[in-house]
Amino acid sequence: MNLEPVIGIEVHCELKTKTKMFSSAPVSFNAVPNSLVQPLDLALPGTLPRVNKRAVEMALLASKALNMEIDNELVFDRKNYFYTDLAKGFQITQDKRPIGRNGYLEIEADGSYKKIRINRLHMEEDTAKQTHFDDYTLIDYNRSGNPLIEIVSGPDIRSAKEACKYIENLRATLLYLGVSDVKMEEGSMRCDINISIKEKGSSVLGTKTEIKNLNSISNVEKAIEYEIERQSKLLQAGKKIIQETRRFDEESKTTVTMRVKNDSLNYKYFREPNIAPIKLSDEYIDQVLSDMPLLPVELNKIYTTKYNLSAYDSEQLLLNKEISDFFNECVKIINEPKLITNFILGDVLAFLNKRGLPISECNLTPNKLADLIKSLVSNAISSKQAKIVLNELLESDKSVEQIIKEKGLVQISDENEIRTLVNIVLSDNKNAVKDYLGGKTNILGFLVGQVMKLSKGKANPELANTLILEEINKLN
Amino acid sequence: MSYLNKSLIDIIEALKNKQVSAKELVEESLLLANKYSKYNPFVTILGDTKVNSEAPLYGVPYALKDNFSTKDILTTGSSNILKDYIPVFDATVVEKLKESGATLIGKTVLDELAMGGTGVSGHTGRVYNPYDPSLNTISGGSSAGSAVAVALGIVPFAIGSDTGDSVRKPAAHCGIVGIKPTYGRISRYGLFPFATSIDHVAYFTRTVRDSAFLLSLLEGSDNKDATASTREGHNYLKDLNTDVKGKKIAVISEIVDCISEPSILSSLDNAISIYKEGGATVERVSVDLNLLRAILPVYMIISCSEATSNNAGLDGINFTSREEGNDFEEVMINSRSKGLGKSVKNRLVLGAYCLDNENIENVFIKAQKVRSLITETINNIFKDYDAILLPASADAAPTFDTLSDRMSDECIIGENHLAIANLGGFPSLTLPYGFKGNLPLGVNLTCKAFDEQTLFNLSAYLESKLPYENMIAKEEEK
Numbered sequence: 001m002n003l004e005p006v007i008g009i010e011v012h013c014e015l016k017t018k019t020k021m022f023s024s025a026p027v028s029f030n031a032v033p034n035s036l037v038q039p040l041d042l043a044l045p046g047t048l049p050r051v052n053k054r055a056v057e058m059a060l061l062a063s064k065a066l067n068m069e070i071d072n073e074l075v076f077d078r079k080n081y082f083y084t085d086l087a088k089g090f091q092i093t094q095d096k097r098p099i100g101r102n103g104y105l106e107i108e109a110d111g112s113y114k115k116i117r118i119n120r121l122h123m124e125e126d127t128a129k130q131t132h133f134d135d136y137t138l139i140d141y142n143r144s145g146n147p148l149i150e151i152v153s154g155p156d157i158r159s160a161k162e163a164c165k166y167i168e169n170l171r172a173t174l175l176y177l178g179v180s181d182v183k184m185e186e187g188s189m190r191c192d193i194n195i196s197i198k199e200k201g202s203s204v205l206g207t208k209t210e211i212k213n214l215n216s217i218s219n220v221e222k223a224i225e226y227e228i229e230r231q232s233k234l235l236q237a238g239k240k241i242i243q244e245t246r247r248f249d250e251e252s253k254t255t256v257t258m259r260v261k262n263d264s265l266n267y268k269y270f271r272e273p274n275i276a277p278i279k280l281s282d283e284y285i286d287q288v289l290s291d292m293p294l295l296p297v298e299l300n301k302i303y304t305t306k307y308n309l310s311a312y313d314s315e316q317l318l319l320n321k322e323i324s325d326f327f328n329e330c331v332k333i334i335n336e337p338k339l340i341t342n343f344i345l346g347d348v349l350a351f352l353n354k355r356g357l358p359i360s361e362c363n364l365t366p367n368k369l370a371d372l373i374k375s376l377v378s379n380a381i382s383s384k385q386a387k388i389v390l391n392e393l394l395e396s397d398k399s400v401e402q403i404i405k406e407k408g409l410v411q412i413s414d415e416n417e418i419r420t421l422v423n424i425v426l427s428d429n430k431n432a433v434k435d436y437l438g439g440k441t442n443i444l445g446f447l448v449g450q451v452m453k454l455s456k457g458k459a460n461p462e463l464a465n466t467l468i469l470e471e472i473n474k475l476n
Numbered sequence: 477m478s479y480l481n482k483s484l485i486d487i488i489e490a491l492k493n494k495q496v497s498a499k500e501l502v503e504e505s506l507l508l509a510n511k512y513s514k515y516n517p518f519v520t521i522l523g524d525t526k527v528n529s530e531a532p533l534y535g536v537p538y539a540l541k542d543n544f545s546t547k548d549i550l551t552t553g554s555s556n557i558l559k560d561y562i563p564v565f566d567a568t569v570v571e572k573l574k575e576s577g578a579t580l581i582g583k584t585v586l587d588e589l590a591m592g593g594t595g596v597s598g599h600t601g602r603v604y605n606p607y608d609p610s611l612n613t614i615s616g617g618s619s620a621g622s623a624v625a626v627a628l629g630i631v632p633f634a635i636g637s638d639t640g641d642s643v644r645k646p647a648a649h650c651g652i653v654g655i656k657p658t659y660g661r662i663s664r665y666g667l668f669p670f671a672t673s674i675d676h677v678a679y680f681t682r683t684v685r686d687s688a689f690l691l692s693l694l695e696g697s698d699n700k701d702a703t704a705s706t707r708e709g710h711n712y713l714k715d716l717n718t719d720v721k722g723k724k725i726a727v728i729s730e731i732v733d734c735i736s737e738p739s740i741l742s743s744l745d746n747a748i749s750i751y752k753e754g755g756a757t758v759e760r761v762s763v764d765l766n767l768l769r770a771i772l773p774v775y776m777i778i779s780c781s782e783a784t785s786n787n788a789g790l791d792g793i794n795f796t797s798r799e800e801g802n803d804f805e806e807v808m809i810n811s812r813s814k815g816l817g818k819s820v821k822n823r824l825v826l827g828a829y830c831l832d833n834e835n836i837e838n839v840f841i842k843a844q845k846v847r848s849l850i851t852e853t854i855n856n857i858f859k860d861y862d863a864i865l866l867p868a869s870a871d872a873a874p875t876f877d878t879l880s881d882r883m884s885d886e887c888i889i890g891e892n893h894l895a896i897a898n899l900g901g902f903p904s905l906t907l908p909y910g911f912k913g914n915l916p917l918g919v920n921l922t923c924k925a926f927d928e929q930t931l932f933n934l935s936a937y938l939e940s941k942l943p944y945e946n947m948i949a950k951e952e953e954k
Contacts, residue, residue: 039565043789045553046545046567046666048701080785080831084804089788137804139794268831270840273672273782275702 001236002200005228006208007157007193011170013149013180014126014188015058021125021147022049022092029186033140041128041144043087048274051076055147056099056280057288058179059123062149063100064289065173066118071097072285074278076123080268084137085127087144093124095269105153105173106297107165116166117154124148149179155194155205160224164217167191171217172296175321184215191220196241197231206231207241211255213248223248227255299324307337316345322359323349329366336373343369343390351394363397364390371400379460385409413460415467418451421459422467425450426475436472444468480504483946484536484632484686485713491535498535498579505537505581508630514611515604515628517621518582520550531577532693538573539625539634542583543590545666546570553668554586554598557796557815567666568698569635569677576693581631584621588817589787590637590670591779593645595620596876597819605649605873606949607915612875616646619678623650626680629948633681633690639670640775641868641894643678644906648918649873651908651947653681653935657691658925659901660705663698669786671779674898682946684907684939688712688932707926715929718937721755725934726861729760730768731893734885737871743910743917744867750941751865751934758865761857768889770846775895776823777830777843784827790815851900858924863934865921868894868906872915894920903928905935908944916947 017027023040040047056074063070077095100121106113126146131138151170157163171182171189182189196208211227214220231241246255294302296318303314317324323344330340348369352359372393376386381404392403404410412418425447426433436443444465451464479487479496490496509521519542540546543553545563547570552558566574573580585598595603595617603620605613606627615624619636623646626634636643638656647654655678662677669675677694681687692713697706727748735741748758792798792811799810816824830839857864870890897904902922909919919938923931939945 042794044545044563044565044795045543045551045558045561045668045789046563046565046664048665048703050699050702078785080788082788082791082805082808084793087789087794089791090785141794266833268785268828268833268836270781270785270831270836273703 003197003232003235004158004200005195005197005224005231006155006205007159007163007195007224008155009153009157009163009166010192010194011151011153011167012190012192013062013151013174013182015055015147015149016178016180017052017054017058017147019052020145021052021055021123023047023145024050025145027146028142029181029188031142033138033142036142037144041087041141043089049092049272051275051278052147055123058147058177059099059121059149060280060285060288061177061292062151062174062179063103063121064292065177065295066100066103066105066121066151066170068100068103068118068121070280070285071099071101072280072282073097074099074280076272076275077269078272079124083127084139085130085144087128087141091125091127092272092275094122098122105166105169107162107169109159109162109165114156114162116156116162119152119154121149121151124150160221160228163193163224164221167217167220172318172321176293176295176299178293184217187215190214193220193224193227195224195227195231197228197235206235207243209241209243209255210245211248212245212258219248219250222253223255226253230255299328303337307331309337309341313341313345317341320359326359326366330369330373333366333370334373336377339373339376340369343373347387347390348394351391362394364393368393368400375400375404379411379413380404381409381411382457382461384457385411408456408458410458411460412455412458413463415463418455418459418463419467419471421451421454422464422471425454426468426471433472433475437475478504480508480537480632481629481946481948482632483683484681485683485689487536487632488532498529501535502537502579502581505579505630508628509582509625512606512624512628512630515606515615515624516601517584517603517624517628517630519552519554519585519598519600519621520583522549522580522582529577531575533573534577536578536633537581537631538578539582539584539622539631540570540580541586541590541619541622541634541636543586543637543668543670544570544635545668546580546583549580549583551583551668552599553589554600555588555790555816555820556599557790557792557811559599559797561795565666568663568700569694570666572694572696573635582625584619584625584634584636586620586622586636587618587642588820589668589783590618590639590642591783591820591823592617593641595646597817599817602876605915607651607873612877613873613915614649614876616649616873618642619646619654619680623647623652623654623680626650626652626682627947627949629682633679633686635677635679637667637670638676638678638898639674639779640892640898643680644868644894644897644904644918644920647680647906648868648908648920649916651916651918651944651949653684653687653905653907653939654918655679655681655687655691655905655931656897656903657695657928658705658903660703661691661695661903661926661928663696663701663704665698665700665704669782671782672786673782674775674779674895676898682948684905684932684936684945685713685716687905688716688928688936691928691932705926710929712929712932716936717933718940719754720751720934720937723751723756723863723930723934724861725751725756725758726761726857726864727758728768728857728864728866728893729762730765731763731866731889732760735867735870735890736886737912739910739912740867740869740871740917744865744919747865747909747919747938747942750938754937754941756934759861761861763853763857765885767846767850767853768893769885771850771895771899772888772892774843774846774850774899775892776826777839778847778899780823780827781830781840781843782827784824784831787820787824847899850896854896854900854902854922855924862927862930863921863923865919866893868918868920872912872917897922901925903931905931907935907939908947909938909942916944
């Protein structure tokens with residue numbers, strides 16, 4: 001049998017709003033349990049939902065970024081079921097009318113591009129967070145009512161690698177949109193994988209399983225690889241796949257049965273009667289979408305074509321949104337993309353990695369880096385001096401000007417001054433001059449070094465180089 | 477001298493002229509509340525609360541149905557599952573009445589979670605009709621205690637809620653004025669939800685003028701309720717006009733024709749004559765009998781379905797009374813089994829059935845379509861008429877031990893047509909218009925959405941021609 005997997009991914013993503021989807025309680029990760037709770041989040045009788053406008057705008061941005069058709073009417077439904085993490089006994093979600101439908105996300109797989117269809121993007125509210133102990137359970141309602149978007153892909157993914165690419169791209173897209181923190185380990189992005197195996201070329205789908213509890217992309221990869229193997233072996237042995245929900249077990253790196261899925265899941269969906277359908281005018285949608293930030297794909301194009309950065313450098317900058325934001329800010333101030341990139345990807349990143357800091361928390365600002373680059377390109381300091389200044393910028397909160405002054409790092413670029421120094425060096429090093437004239441041209445570096453030494457490092461080395469040649473040629 | 481037998485507007489006047497103090501009024505109200513305890517209108521009787529002397533209702537005592545959230549005051553919904561629930565916030569109407577200076581003297585009994593029309597299923601026991609001191613007659617419900625407190629003169633007004641007819645029916649049975657304004661006129665924030673799309677904040681007074689006066693205080697948009705109307709408020713009392721000349725009133729033939737009780741029919745004829753004398757036209761209109769027969773099932777399907785969902789949070793987990801169990805499912809099942817009464821359980825099961833994946837298209841969705849049809853039919857009547865006039869019930873309040881023939885049109889249509897106003901969101905008012913023996917009878921007027929002014933005008937005219945304004949049920953002195 002020639003088998004291939006069919007994979008679809010459901011992603012739940014917590015929106016980065018200030019307040020909850022339907023209540024005014026603040027949204028925050030890691031706050032004291034049950035400290036961010038309004039009566040609605042506990043479902044106290046008589047409380048009513050109010051739609052968070054910012055959440056709607058974020059869902060619109062995400063729909064647009066994923067090339068989706070946008071529903072111009074906002075309609076919510078109730079999904080009814082009893083569970084301890086669901087205070088109201090129902091979840092407000094969008095069943096029949098998701099805000100976005102029929103989109104796609106492009107991924108690069110094996111050197112070519114592939115479109116993964118996205119069937120729907122809908123808005124809903126999160127449940128409370130439970131912590132289970134042996135004989136009791138604690139419930140934290142801080143998460144109850146947090147705004148979520150759920151993004152459901154089509155069954156277009158064919159390998160663990162493609163799945164990871166899809167999640168990475170989706171993650172970067174949502175991150176650059178600024179709509180979510182998309183941290184899988186903190187649960188602000190959660191992936192459920194639907195996977196089945198079919199015969200290659202056949203249009204008949206196999207029985208699928210759903211895998212939950214995936215808190216990193218590498219676990220997604222491991223879980224899918226394991227599940228493909230597990231299902232393939234069963235099929236090749238002539239056995240049947242059971243439709244079920246499985247959980248990724250981190251210790252054994254396998255998937256284990258969580259619950260056997262019952263086909264008759266009965267959520268009693270009906271229109272949420274507390275929220276009349278809200279018309280989204282074309283003007284409103286256009287205005288929201290006009291604030292659309294640039295996405296990684298678009299930035300990559302700008303970096304590599306307009307700024308002439310290498311593909312590698314561009315990718316490195318885009319790996320981290322904060323770094324790319326920092327770069328964009330710098331370029332706005334001083335149009336030296338290559339120099340900026342070299343500084344950032346070199347000494348700056350090395351410093352941040354060593355300290356384990358995000359760039360937002362170090363002393364360096366785009367303005368300071370731009371000042372430094374200005375000093376460098378105007379030859380006020382040498383590149384060697386620039387390194388010293390940068391180091392100081394990262395360590396202290398001093399300005400570029402202050403550091404240059406304190407360290408006496410002014411570069412001498414006055415021709416007469418350097419020529420005087422060159423003549424002193426040439427007369428002090430007659431043997432070297434002789435060697436040079438005798439053909440040992442590589443001794444030039446030594447002579448430049450002597451000029452630098454004499455100037456206590458302040459001479460412009462390029463100028464010194466030129467003037468040494470001029471003076472030596474006079475001796476010839 | 478007693479002042480609580482006066483209308484709300486007269487009480488406010490007496491307070492203004494310092495004929496009576498706020499303290500005296502509240503004391504008298506509390507005295508009466510205790511005196512009439514045999515009719516069982518209250519879940520909780522309160523002491524005095526702080527009042528704002530600049531406010532329009534300063535010193536006026538009122539009662540509140542126990543399904544409105546009151547901060548720091550027990551609010552039970554007349555259900556065992558909420559018997560110890562003390563809310564942390566005030567309903568918007570409660571907030572408005574607080575700001576208006578009114579004094580809450582008690583929380584009143586309702587049919588459990590507002591599901592019922594008799595006043596018998598509250599967890600603190602039956603409520604009794606004040607016009608029957610032998611305690612054999614129902615008050616009507618679900619806003620039973622509020623109706624009784626107003627009818628007995630304990631308070632000049634009381635707040636209730638109306639999902640099918642829960643204010644307008646007990647108003648008819650207790651001889652007082654009950655109004656359910658247009659859907660969205662008064663914020664529902666803080667009202668325990670029964671059936672969201674047809675729940676209305678509603679209230680009782682003993683005069684139409686009081687009813688008009690109060691709506692101006694209670695109405696208005698609310699950023700806590702997305703369904704609250706943003707229309708500007710009115711001074712309904714100031715604009716009250718009892719000249720009915722040229723007004724057109726419709727009477728639905730098929731509803732009247734299924735009623736056989738002579739006292740009801742003669743009271744209706746009398747009301748029709750009064751309108752005609754005033755220069756109004758009163759005409760019979762016809763509505764498809766099958767559509768009228770569909771009102772009750774449509775109401776039951778929609779209300780029970782929404783109730784199933786709305787009450788799913790009463791699960792023994794975070795704020796309701798809890799019964800222990802071995803796992804969470806057992807805790808929920810035990811808490812709900814013990815905490816909810818039979819009638820509520822029946823409705824919740826019916827609602828779950830209507831919403832079940834297998835049935836939703838054929839039951840719930842179909843009911844929504846018929847609801848639209850009913851609303852459209854009534855709106856068509858409003859194209860030609862200013863109001864619809866109908867008996868609020870097919871008979872006077874029944875005794876606890878009589879059950880009417882529930883499958884007859886007299887019951888299915890005659891006792892349930894008031895739900896039309898809930899399904900369509902129309903403003904609708906009941907006022908007394910006669911007696912059957914010692915029991916009062918009520919007539920109902922319904923107008924098109926947001927036309928409360930016409931509703932008050934037509935009601936005030938009828939009231940002025942009948943001897944039932946500010947009627948109080950008096951205990952016979954022994």
